[in-house]
Amino acid sequence: MADLIRKATAALIAAAHDRQPIAPMAVDFGERADVDTAYAIQDEVTKEAILHGRRPVGRKIGLTSAAVQAQMGVDQPDYGMLFADMEYADGATIPAGFLIQPKVEAEIAFVLGEDLTNVDVTTAQLIGAIDYALPAIEIVDSRIVDWKIGIFDTIADNASSGLYVLGSRPVKLADFDVRLCGMVMERAGQAVSFGVGAACMGNPLISSLWLARRMAQVGRPLCKGDVILSGALGPMVAAHPGDTFRVSINGLGEVNTQFAEGEDQ
Numbered sequence: 001m002a003d004l005i006r007k008a009t010a011a012l013i014a015a016a017h018d019r020q021p022i023a024p025m026a027v028d029f030g031e032r033a034d035v036d037t038a039y040a041i042q043d044e045v046t047k048e049a050i051l052h053g054r055r056p057v058g059r060k061i062g063l064t065s066a067a068v069q070a071q072m073g074v075d076q077p078d079y080g081m082l083f084a085d086m087e088y089a090d091g092a093t094i095p096a097g098f099l100i101q102p103k104v105e106a107e108i109a110f111v112l113g114e115d116l117t118n119v120d121v122t123t124a125q126l127i128g129a130i131d132y133a134l135p136a137i138e139i140v141d142s143r144i145v146d147w148k149i150g151i152f153d154t155i156a157d158n159a160s161s162g163l164y165v166l167g168s169r170p171v172k173l174a175d176f177d178v179r180l181c182g183m184v185m186e187r188a189g190q191a192v193s194f195g196v197g198a199a200c201m202g203n204p205l206i207s208s209l210w211l212a213r214r215m216a217q218v219g220r221p222l223c224k225g226d227v228i229l230s231g232a233l234g235p236m237v238a239a240h241p242g243d244t245f246r247v248s249i250n251g252l253g254e255v256n257t258q259f260a261e262g263e264d265q
Contacts, residue, residue: 004029005037009044012157015143021100024144026152035074038155039218045158046081057227058082059215060138061207062159063151064200064231074151077201079211080159082227090168090255094239096262099141099162102239104257105232106185106193106247108178108204109136109166112226119216126209132170133178135255137247138229139163140236164229167255176251179203183233186246195234204230 008025015022025041026033050056063069063077088094094102113131141162144153154160178197185193201207208230215221222228239245244258 001032005041005044008041008156012045012143013048019097019100021143021145024148024153025156026150033152035151035155038152041156042080042158049083055084056081057084059211059222060159060161060229061211061231064207077207077210077231078155078159079214080161082164082229086161086163088163088165088257090165092165092257094139094163094257094259096241096260100143101147102139102141102162103236104239104245105138105140105236106183106195106234107136107138107232108197108230108249108252109134110208110228110230112222112224115221115223116212117216117221119213121212121216123205123209126205126212127173130173132172133252134170135167135247135249135252136229137165137245137255137257139239165255165257167253169253171252178205181250181252183247183249185234185237187237188244192237193234197233199233200231207231
């Protein structure tokens with residue numbers, strides 16, 4: 001098993017470096033292709049990233065849609081690491097060819113003002129620990145060819161993380177409705193995705209509470225200053241060179257990004 005994990009880790013790192021996707025890995029693990037093994041691979045990839053100077057700054061939550069969970073055969077979300085070099089500024093341009101097969105999602109980001117170290121952290125404690133919220137664009141990507149992913153491959157591949165863009169105007173939780181805030185994503189001025197806070201596990205705070213408890217359970221609790229990408233508010237949209245995206249969330253404002261012209265991602 002250890003050899004298979006090392007092989008999968010090396011393959012994912014090479015795929016990200018070379019911008020060349022690999023075949024799904026689950027088949028190599030057979031009956032051992034479970035969630036725990038997938039997170040073991042993700043942890044090894046994370047250790048290598050940190051060893052080479054990348055700085056963790058938070059976590060992302062994936063699989064927050066009940067329909068997607070059913071498709072993947074799971075009953076809970078997954079998570080991945082956010083690194084400082086994954087963040088692009090509001091309005092910044094994503095370089096051509098930097099990602100393999102990017103897609104864009106609209107989310108609410110929470111920034112923590114306190115550590116969350118307890119495995120039984122409560123909703124009240126979570127709300128008290130959140131310093132502010134921001135509108136966010138998560139640019140997901142996959143190192144697996146043609147997005148042919150199941151739960152094993154997406155978890156091992158850092159929950160299909162790519163990049164993310166945060167809005168620049170922080171908003172306190174008391175100043176907007178986390179559950180009922182409406183979202184519109186536009187590509188080149190045309191609406192391409194709609195959603196609402198409740199689309200994310202009924203409330204983005206519910207997904208964030210799951211994450212806080214899970215991170216404490218595995219011994220890597222969320223800390224002051226960490227960013228939480230709490231999950232998609234609506235359908236993801238494929239991104240291509242030259243595309244521009246604007247996400248507007250009621251009460252939170254908007255966030256923008258664009259993809260440079262060049263070879264197709």
